[in-house]
Amino acid sequence: MNLAITYAILALIATAVNIGAQDLVIRIYSGTFDILASVAVGTGVGLVVKYILDKRYIFRFRARDTVHDGKTFALYTLMGLATTVIFWGFEFGFHHLFETKEMRYLGGIIGLAIGYLTKYHLDKRYVFRTEIV
Numbered sequence: 001m002n003l004a005i006t007y008a009i010l011a012l013i014a015t016a017v018n019i020g021a022q023d024l025v026i027r028i029y030s031g032t033f034d035i036l037a038s039v040a041v042g043t044g045v046g047l048v049v050k051y052i053l054d055k056r057y058i059f060r061f062r063a064r065d066t067v068h069d070g071k072t073f074a075l076y077t078l079m080g081l082a083t084t085v086i087f088w089g090f091e092f093g094f095h096h097l098f099e100t101k102e103m104r105y106l107g108g109i110i111g112l113a114i115g116y117l118t119k120y121h122l123d124k125r126y127v128f129r130t131e132i133v
Helices: 002-028 034-058 066-098 101-127
Strands: none
Touching (some): 002 034, 002 101, 034 066, 034 101, 066 101
């Protein structure tokens, strides 16, 4: 139960970072691809933050060296592709349906919640195991 609470708190932090980065991009840039740019930046920033938090506080993972850490991050990112499709599907779906920034962010939050739950199981099984090749 303690792990679930910790994971939920860290997922909330990563979600806030993601949505915050998106909002910052929208405030700085308003052009043809502003929403796509904001979602891409939010996804990238959220990915790095979530990796650091999961690695340290959820899986207590210590890489042997920089190469091992790089391979682990690459696998973490690969596992995140399917969950990113979920996240983006909700965010862009809400944007299309409701056409407001607030509802787009709500869709993103829902998508991230579903994606993070799925990603935990993928990461536990495939990413943060002892023998990363």
